[in-house]
Amino acid sequence: MGWFSDLFTSGAGSLVSSIGEVADRFIESPDDKNAFKLQMQTLIQQRDSEIEQSLRKNLEAKERVLVAELNQGDSYTKRARPTVVYAGLIFIAINYVVFPLLARIVTATGVMMDASPLADLPGDFWLAWGGICATWSIGRTIEKRGTQTPLTQAATGSKPVTSLLK
Structure with missing residues (x-):
């Protein structure tokens, strides 16, 4: 020092x-x-x-x-990933990867099945999920930088840091 x-x-x-x-x-x-x-x-x-x-x-x-x-043993809470982000990724993977693959595999085996593409996820889903992901990533960035404003304190629940040098 x-x-x-x-x-x-x-x-x-x-x-x-x-x-x-x-x-x-x-x-x-x-x-x-x-x-x-x-x-x-x-x-x-x-x-x-x-x-x-x-x-x-x-x-x-x-x-x-x-x-x-x-030192916390639970890596889920250590990384602090919101469940909404994971759920959105799962919905996207199921809708655009799993179901289309299953439809191709089933139709390739000769079973008669409606092979028309699945409906896209609604625009409201993309708006909500994109907004949540954007807000979360911006908030985590601000929180990790240590920026202290009334808005970030309200969002993160942190207390104001008083400067002892003033």
């Missing part, structure tokens, strides 16, 4: 020096000035330490959640 410490150390030093310049105008004795600067630097470093500890705890909590999800 060298860069992180450098960020706060340089920020604390410049803040103390600018506060020290203001304090120089109001505090007369050099001993009081030095004591004030030392106390300000201590307080700022304490605040920076608390921020760093909070960030570290937040990262550790996220790590624990991630490890728990990865």
